[in-house]
Amino acid sequence: MLPIESYFSRQLKLRHLQLLVTLADLPTVGKVAQALHVTQPAISKMIADLERGVGVPLFERDGRRIKPTPYGACLIHHAREVLRHANRASEALQAMANGMGGRIDVGVLSVAAPILIPEAVLRFKRHSPTATVCLHEGTLDQLLPALRAGHLDLVVGRVAQELTDDSLASEALFDDPTVIVAARTHPLARKRKVAWQDLDGCAWIVPTIGAPMYKRLLSILAAHGVRTPVNVVESVVTTANLALLQSSAVLGLLPHSLATHYAASGILKILPLNLGGVMGPVSVAWNVDGGNTPALALFRRCLGEVAQAMPVAPGEDATS
Numbered sequence: 001m002l003p004i005e006s007y008f009s010r011q012l013k014l015r016h017l018q019l020l021v022t023l024a025d026l027p028t029v030g031k032v033a034q035a036l037h038v039t040q041p042a043i044s045k046m047i048a049d050l051e052r053g054v055g056v057p058l059f060e061r062d063g064r065r066i067k068p069t070p071y072g073a074c075l076i077h078h079a080r081e082v083l084r085h086a087n088r089a090s091e092a093l094q095a096m097a098n099g100m101g102g103r104i105d106v107g108v109l110s111v112a113a114p115i116l117i118p119e120a121v122l123r124f125k126r127h128s129p130t131a132t133v134c135l136h137e138g139t140l141d142q143l144l145p146a147l148r149a150g151h152l153d154l155v156v157g158r159v160a161q162e163l164t165d166d167s168l169a170s171e172a173l174f175d176d177p178t179v180i181v182a183a184r185t186h187p188l189a190r191k192r193k194v195a196w197q198d199l200d201g202c203a204w205i206v207p208t209i210g211a212p213m214y215k216r217l218l219s220i221l222a223a224h225g226v227r228t229p230v231n232v233v234e235s236v237v238t239t240a241n242l243a244l245l246q247s248s249a250v251l252g253l254l255p256h257s258l259a260t261h262y263a264a265s266g267i268l269k270i271l272p273l274n275l276g277g278v279m280g281p282v283s284v285a286w287n288v289d290g291g292n293t294p295a296l297a298l299f300r301r302c303l304g305e306v307a308q309a310m311p312v313a314p315g316e317d318a319t320s
Contacts, residue, residue, distance in 0.1 A: 173307035
């Protein structure tokens, strides 16, 4: 075993990692000593012990300040990760000891954000009012790496088709196909019959370029002889999209569940043009090695219960 491996496995402790992070966050050894409730000589000794153990310089002095070397910056980065996982483990154990509580971090795609997630959170909090739910909205290319890295506990959205390895597991919740919507005042909303050719030249709100639904939309439009839209706003911000749809003559894409809600309120009209259901169902994904705390199990159960009560979408194909 190399000296550095021996030091890491036998002598490196969480207090050393806390020291590293505090040294990176505070400007002087004096402030670090105050924060950790130790003396400055004790801080200097711990730094010397660390550097002797790893065999490389971790910090260098700049007047009264101390700053990390490249070796120190590398170790500080990993120290933050270890401490974060240690804190999460402590919270999970405390929650289990208390019967519940703790914290869960949930990544949310826009398809799940408006109705499914709020209802699931409310149901979850009725069972566990002391547990903290932290929601992180984003796109798949942002949320899945965070889930794999352990920064998130769950991701909810159309994720099943993106799970290309065995590190993540998923469970389908319900089918919520994407539909084309417009304001009630839009010219197409007043037509008794709408054909694909009527979309030619229309302004759109579309997902970001590269998003699966964006590619799907362009493919279907091309298949029906409709030119690629040139007057577009790229957005996955649901609240902004709804405001734009209501205030301008644009077409947009919404999950069927949300579109049905706004159509029933007389705000939007669902155009009778079928995009198909190949995007897959709304699902919940989690890290196989991420554990299954009581809070996570309860939240997944709440998601399933809310999903069962969601309005059933009509049967679909991509050719109508």
